[in-house]
Amino acid sequence: MHKLKSNIGWLIDKSPYNRTDLRYRYNKSAVTISNWCTGKSYPSAIELFDLALLLNCTVDDLYERLEEEDVD
Numbered sequence: 389m390h391k392l393k394s395n396i397g398w399l400i401d402k403s404p405y406n407r408t409d410l411r412y413r414y415n416k417s418a419v420t421i422s423n424w425c426t427g428k429s430y431p432s433a434i435e436l437f438d439l440a441l442l443l444n445c446t447v448d449d450l451y452e453r454l455e456e457e458d459v460d
Contacts, residue, residue, distance in 0.1 A: 397425030
């Protein structure tokens with residue numbers, strides 16, 4: 389079994405945008421954006437591709453796949 393580690397928070401920090409910008413762009417709550425950043429929930433496929441474009445990365449860059457032994 390594999391788990392995904394979110395890189396979204398780190399990518400936001402590197403970008404000219406902040407979490408509030410994402411809240412308004414995607415019409416989401418602060419909790420939802422925080423959950424995207426921590427991997428507790430995930431953007432939709434459409435949001436993933438838009439987020440990657442916004443953050444100047446690929447969809448693959450948004451997450452890392454962890455091996456089972458790396459999962460807490």
